[in-house]
Amino acid sequence: MSEQLKFNSDAEAFQQKRLFRFRLYFAYGFVLLLFAFLIGRMAHLQWYNYERYHGLAEGNRISVETLPPTRGKIYDRNHILLADNQPVYALSMIREKMDDIHAFELDLMNLLDGTDPEKIEEYFKKFRKWNRSKSYTLPFSISEEQAARFSVISHKHPGVSLTARLKRVYPHKNTAVHALGYVGRINIKELKDLNEKEYLGTNIIGKSGIERFYESRLHGTPGVQQIETNARGRILRKLETVPATPGEDIHLTLDIELQNYAEELFGDKVGSMVAIDPQSGEILAFVSMPTFDPNLFVDGIDQTNYNRLLYDPHRPFINRAINGQYPPGSTIKPFVALGAIENDYISPTKKIYDPGYFDYAEHRYRDWKRTGHGLVDLNDAIEQSCDTYFYELSLDMGVDAIHDTMAPFGFGSKTGVDILGESKGILPSQQWKQETKGKPWYRGETIISSIGQGYNLATPIQLAKATAILANRGKIIQPHLLKDELKASSSAQIEIKKISNWDKVIQGMENVMHGKKGTARRHGQGLPFKMAGKTGTAQVFSLNQGKYNADELAKRLHDHSLFVGFAPVDNPKIAVAIIVENGGSGSKTAAPMAVDLIKHYLEVDVKPTSNNETKP
Structure with a gap:
């Protein structure tokens, strides 16, 4: 019995040893397998994916910030600043580092007491869709007082920082806004067409005028800087910086002092005035009235101010200098007359009799002077603005000859001025009417076209260019706003x-x-220099029996007042075109304004001109 028990004990001992060895080998194998897995995983992380995970690790420690470029400044021809950059405070946020976005939004509304809450909510909706790791700067500036108040509560809002930025400022406010244009926040449509790399860290872009046309030169190129931060986002040190390339400063041909004087001449009148150096094509003054303050748009205009401008009956957003298309009226008579005598349709000395009207095809075309001008030649017809002379002349020339005479002066074509969106006006011809109206041309339409009515439409800058070319004896100039x-x-x-x-x-x-019967002779009296000009009066609607009572007619239906001219005659230094909407007679409204501008530019100390004459 004892031997049997001993046998069993030896067997169990053997089994126990065997089981122990198995477990030991299994443990060794498991440990080795685990080490092999760890070594493989380490190789995978350290060797094969080193670049990726090293970048992620560095990203937790190092952040890259974009350095927006400084926008180029804009100066006038005399180095007077027209568009500047002003240092202001702004708030930047990084979503992944913020504890409570909603709490900060509520604090911000208290901080910006008086700001539209819906506008702030709109910014935060965009921010919540923003890249979690990228900085988002609220697109408006805050005052020094608001910045100080934020500093007190900044510890409650990790991930939100107070930053300095540059804000576009227009020191002359409303003056020359249609030439300068303005900047505003980049919208979705513009974002699709932009090179994102060029606009990193930037949320503004030129919207109109020079700011838009020369955007690529003014904008500059963004830079970057690497910053080491701790887990709470606090900056420890700056590692590396690639500075931004600032935008180019540019000089314009505008004389801002002359521009301001020209706008003052308009007062509350509506219209446009363009003054050009006839020798170079440099635009000295570029007026479109009424104006508006471009500073309203830099941080985003509020709805109240936007609606006020949008629904203004005088439409201040319209750039009348390049988009206002008006019947040129009698201002085209010198050009028609030149084509007539250059192409031998009439002799300059031939006289015709003007009884105050011209009959053709059972229709009577009235002259502006009801009693007529009597016998007139070409010089008299221009001096006295005799309509009947041009009625008769137009039938000898035909509309196509008138078209071919005026086209080289720039009528019916864009001038190519360095502002986007220019209109080209209308210079009618037989072909033009057939293509646009699908109808033949009638000779009666030629008659009214000869005095700048009918289908004729011209912009103020076209009239200024044509006048400058005439002053130059045919030398064609290119109107432009960028100096040199x-x-x-x-x-x-x-x-x-x-x-x-x-x-x-x-x-x-x-x-x-300066003539005895000149339509603007009252305004030319006493000038110490010789000036050439032409008045014009353009009908807004068809006249009833050739006349109307201005006192009984709505202001918006009054005639437009026009004037073109240049001085001095023997050495032209300035050419001017002016249109006053619903201003009545050209000699009464536009002519004295143009004369005053020219006198001011030539620095002549002469008493202001009278404005009590009523002829075209």
């Missing part, structure tokens, strides 16, 4: 058959200002 750019080509010249013909037309325009 787009120089006029010396080879661009309208063909001249007889220079004496040009002299005769310009003499007629000089007589407008």
Whole structure:
């Protein structure tokens, strides 16, 4: 019995040893397998995916911030600042580092007491969709007082920081806004067309005028800087910086002092005035009235101010200098007259009799002077603005000859000025009417076209360019706003058959200002220099029996007042075109304004002109 028990004990001992060895080998194997897995995983992380995980690790420690470029400044021709950058405070947020976004939104509304809550809510809706790890700067500035108040509560809002940025400022406010334009926040449509890398850290872009046309030059190139932070986002040190490239400062041809004077001449009138240096094409004044303050748009205009401008009956957003298309009226008579004598349709000395009307095809076309001008030649017709002379002349020329005469002066075409969105007006011809209206041209339409009515439409800048070319005796200039750019080509010249013909037309325009019967003679009296000009009055609606009572007619239906001119005649330094909407007679409203502007530019100390004359 004892031997049997001993046998069993030996067997169990063997089994126990065997089981122990198995477990030991299994444990060794498991440990080795575990180490092999760990080594493999380490190799996977450290060797094969080193770049990826090293970047992620560094990202927890190092953040990259974009350095927005400084926008280029804009100056006038005399180095007076027109568009500047002003240091202001702004708030930047990083979503993944913020504890409670809603709490900060409520604190911000208290901080910005008086700001539209819906606007702030709109910003935070966009922020909640923003990249969690990227900084988002609220697109508005805060005052120094608000910045100080935020500093007191900043410890409650990790991930929110007070930053300094530059805000676009227009020190002259409303002055020259249609030339300068303005900047505003980048919208979704613009974002699709932009190079995102060029606009990192930037939320504004040129919206109109020079700011938009020369956006690529003014904007600059963003830079970057690497910053080491701790777990709470606090900056420990700056590691590396690639500075931003600032935008280019540019100088304009505008004389801001002259611009301001021109706008003051308008007062509360509506219209446009463009003044050009005839020799270079440099735009000296670029007026569109009424104006508005571009500073309202930099941080985003509020709804109240936007609606006020949008629903203003005088439509201040319209750039009348390049988009206002008006019947040019009698201002085109010198050009029609030049084409007539250059192409031998009439002799400059031939006289016709004006009884105050012209009959054609059972229709009577009235002259502005009811009693007529009697016998007039070409010089008299320009000086006295005789409609009947041009009625009769137009039938000899035909509309196509009138078109071919005026086209080289720029009528019916964009001038190419460095502002986007220019209109080209209308210079009618038989082909134009057939293509646009699908109807033939009638000779009666030629009659009214000869005095700038009918289908004729011109912009103020077209009239200024044409006047400058006439002053130059055919030298074609390119109107432009950027100084030292787009120089006029010396080879661009309208063909001249007889220079004496040009002299005769310009003499007629000089007589407008200084002749005994000139339509603007009252405003030319006493000038120490010779000035050439042409008044114009453009009908807004068809007249009943050729006249109307201004006192009984709504202001918006009154005639437009026009004037074109240049001075001095022997050495032109300035050419001007002006249109006053519903201003009545050209000699009464537009002419004295233009004369005052020219006198001011030439620095002549002469008493202001009278404005009590009523002729075209």
